[in-house]
Amino acid sequence: MNRKLATRTESLTPSTTLAITAKAKAMKKDGIDVIGLGAGEPDFNTPENIIEAAYKSMEEGKTKYTPSGGLPELKQAIINKMQRDHGLTYSPSEVIVGVGAKHVLYTLFQVILDPGDEVVIPIPYWVSYPEQVKLAGGKPVFIEGTVDTDFKVSAQQLRSAITDRTKAFILNSPSNPSGMIYTEEELKELASVCKEADIWIISDEIYEKLLYGGATHTSVAQLSGDAKERTIVINGVSKSHSMTGWRIGYACGDERVIKPMTDLASHSTSNPATPSQYAAIEAYEGPQDAVEMMRKDFGERLEAVYPLLAEVPGFRLLKPQGAFYLLPDVTEAVRKTGFGNTDEFAKALLEEANVAVIPGSGFGAPDTIRLSYATELGLFKEAVRRIREFVEKRWQD
Template identity: 70%
Template sequence: MTKKMSSRVKTLSPSTTLAITAKAKEMKESGIDVIGLGAGEPDYNTPDNILEAAYRSMIEGKTKYTPAGGLPALKDAIIHKLQKDQGLNYTRKEVMIGIGAKHVLYTLFQVMLDPGDEVIIPAPYWVSYPEQVKLAGGVPVHIEGSSAAQFKVTAEQIREAVTPRTKAIIINSPSNPTGMIYSREELVQIAEVCKEKDIWIVSDEIYEKLIYGEEQHISIAQLSDDAKQRTLIINGVSKSYSMTGWRIGYIAGNVEVVSAMTDLASHSTSNPTTTSQYATIEAYNGPQDTVETMRKDFESRLEQVYPQFVAIPGFKVLKPQGAFYLLPDVSEAAKNTGFANVDDFAAALLTKANVAVIPGSGFGSPDTIRLSYATSIDLLEEAIRRIRTFVEENWKA
């Protein structure tokens, strides 16, 4: 029996990140020594105090349903975190916990968008933003942040992109895949345009704790009362606490939006995993020293490997300010090693050099590849050696 699939799923592009990661895993399982620089997750285990809190909750019988929008105690922990870190005040009704920040974003677009509504998405962008907008019947509108502008977009670009159908803009700072951070001054200008045009701001702050040098994380919601009212903060524990598999994220913002999202979750996923919620309470309320230890380690790795990537022929690399990614422009390397495009070059790095990287085409940046340095320094340096050898041995110029 043949049945037609819905028109929604026909528009989807598969996740480039997950596809490459799966291919690399398959090669490893067949005995090939592949070094993966694709996965967007820390290589640390979840801190012991969080593991112990999760175990304790299970032993105490805390394994039943919770409210669809999350445990009140977890909402309180998030409210305290936002007040302490950003000076922002929220109530329980303005917070909803979901099954990872990805699920929270998906649910947000489902309740926010009607067919034809537009969402401005600066490029390079995280691969799931446009797909989630399309699944909600919306239209992704891409504006390019050039390498000359550190991959960031300007307030004027946003103003020019707004139409009567524009519902929101997504701001991701620090950014996946670029690692770049919007300054306070840049965010002030963006907030003014959003006020002028009366659009929502979806502020993805999942990498806020992973910032290097003298840079600081500023939430756009901090800038004014108006900015706070129109900003929907998305965050979670996946990156900062190395809890990617625990699947806990949250939204903080407008009561009506959060209430609608909670209602939708009650009919789709019920509550986030109870054990993960108790683990997250400990993550936010417990000691924070492991967060800083991990951040310092990532910064140290960046300082060691950045100049080595810059030295690879045909690689043009901006130094990131946060997260744990590099996004080099490798179009020259691809051309001079005989490849028609960067996607083919990235595929050859996997099959010929045994290094898994993510083609930038999935991020709206087809001349680049994304490299994660959330792995050991020994593996990173071996990966660089393999990439450099592959490029130099195949260079045709």
């Protein structure tokens, strides 16, 4: 029997985020006092009214298959949300609901990419972007944002990266892992380049509700008719409503893309979980008080922990405007503490100081580490104290 696996899996890189989180959990299970700062999800429970809506739907027998692209009522709730938040008008045929925003992205790449097609991905990036592109037979092409450019890329960088094989450009604002936000003017410049090259814009807006310090979010799709036509907006209820485990995400965009995505979903997932869809309807149509409460709480944590982390020797830190991550450049700290790279630094930090952070290599930014302040404030402060003590103890002039 030929037991060789498909070659498409050979180039995959395991998720750094999940690997570190798993190791930290295993240490905790062994009784070690580990503080995990790797969480990519809110540390609040799903709001009660949303849980109640799901429970009610199950009691009413709404536990059967739904249309592959999502319940009509949920599509309408998403359409209402896009109109309310961004002044964007979509029809039901321009919306697909999927099993989380991650799977929606996976499905999107499967329908727009042929072998050898290129997708331009800014660094730092969410870990799954390049892997999903590769799984669709595509080629990730990277352009780099650094701490000196606020972890953002320019229109000129994008223009220089485009070839005749470029199919799409990924935009993630607010960003995971940096928390930075593109201004409306920056978005216009990037959208103009995409228009020149006639490529898709994939706009991941999953963190749009988590904004701080007066920051505002603009969807690139709302900039012009052309931008809307070429943009596929990716979003979901995971971060905004603390519903990561419910697995509901969606895409809004050109029907020429949404229809094959829906057809593909009919042969892969059948449909998103039915009670989760009813929960998502309540998330968008019900009270939004809990969304604002969580956003405000994250903002207060940011204000409390940012100055503490900025004081750690060898850390260069930008103040994020959104999401719930801090991404310090730790080049000097790594060098002065005698490590060869950030991965070694993070490993020692976990083993010696019992603090789990995500090395930036998983995000294409190997000089950084990511820390999530979706963590109880007292624990985060203690973690920063341990990090500083770890660095100062090993510091070599």
